[in-house]
Amino acid sequence: MKLSDQIKPISYLKAHAAEIVRNLSSRDEPLVITQNGEVKAVMQDIKTYEHTQETMALLKMLALGQLQVEQGKVQPAADVIARLRNRGKTD
Template identity: 35%
Template sequence: MLKHINETHRPMIITQNGEAKAVIQDPKSYEDMKNAISILKLLSFAEEDIKNGNLHDEEDVFSSVEELLKK
């Protein structure tokens, strides 16, 4: 079973009485999925900031970064 999962990079769903109870997947696919979810969360936060008008000018951002780097 593990050989198949690692070769195909496809998850396997474990069921009990016909109901999904667990998912097994290879480590690389798991890390890729975690990274994708993290990026989607960041995009969601950015969209929310845009909707709320929480925006900063490019010049202000770069000035702030330069000040932080000088410290």
């Protein structure tokens, strides 16, 4: 992804807003908006945004799982399965 082709000033956004919104879903790249020469915002279509959020959530779960492994907060799967199977049984 070459972001340098996707950098536009805010004046371009103001003048071409409808066109930009129409074309966002056909691109795989975000549009970077600058103001006074500084990057201020990134625009992307909703499907790409949702995919990014889902990916971030999965990465967070993996990181938390890895932390739990490192902290020794794990149990053998067989023990957990046996406990779940026996949960509703009474002696």
